[in-house]
Amino acid sequence: MKRVAILISGGGSNMVRLVEDMQAQGYAAPVLVASNDAAAAGLEKAARMGVPTAAIDHRPFGKDRVAFEAELLKPILAAEPDVLCLAGFMRVLTPGFVEQFAGRMLNIHPSLLPKYPGLHTHQRALDAGDAEAGCTVHEVTPVLDDGPILGQARVPVEPGDTAETLAARVLVMEHRLYPAVLRRYVAGDRTPVLL
Numbered sequence: 001m002k003r004v005a006i007l008i009s010g011g012g013s014n015m016v017r018l019v020e021d022m023q024a025q026g027y028a029a030p031v032l033v034a035s036n037d038a039a040a041a042g043l044e045k046a047a048r049m050g051v052p053t054a055a056i057d058h059r060p061f062g063k064d065r066v067a068f069e070a071e072l073l074k075p076i077l078a079a080e081p082d083v084l085c086l087a088g089f090m091r092v093l094t095p096g097f098v099e100q101f102a103g104r105m106l107n108i109h110p111s112l113l114p115k116y117p118g119l120h121t122h123q124r125a126l127d128a129g130d131a132e133a134g135c136t137v138h139e140v141t142p143v144l145d146d147g148p149i150l151g152q153a154r155v156p157v158e159p160g161d162t163a164e165t166l167a168a169r170v171l172v173m174e175h176r177l178y179p180a181v182l183r184r185y186v187a188g189d190r191t192p193v194l195l
């Protein structure tokens, strides 16, 4: 059984969907949910689902990403994951960290990559007048929001949309896409999931 660790920074709704899907389908075991913020609401949700949690506050490390990552790595390595899923994890990871999980780290990003890497994806889609928006699950490489695409889900942009209404429509699809990709990924199938 593949072991999956998940990194979060906030509410963790994608993490909840991943854990629920693994627990319901039994194709992988959620072995850790870790956050850079001890106040992340997702930690409590993970604990309620019976998943071990860890919190490493990034703030005392200031700009020293390597020192923060060294601490973050301790609970992750102890959990011995086969796959590491970023699910709303809002810290940029250094190439050194990423390379340790080459070929076994996934991320979900709220845009149709390669459009709009980085932040404020929904506002940028609206500002560009895009007719559709969506989300992408990709393998993580040292380049931010880059790497082989493993799945995408599209939604229409509706008249009168704000960044908030569009984000909510995309999030519904994130919750379907990420578990579908993870299921394939742990089975060794990297054919993109298209929703």
Ligand code: GAR
Pocket: 008, 009, 010, 011, 012, 013, 014, 015, 042, 087, 088, 089, 090, 108, 109, 110, 118, 135, 171, 174
């Ligand atoms: C999700 O929309 C995810 O795509 C996004 O943060 C949200 C987390 O929500 N991730 C990024 O922007 C990564 N740069 P969640 O905590 O409820 O899963």
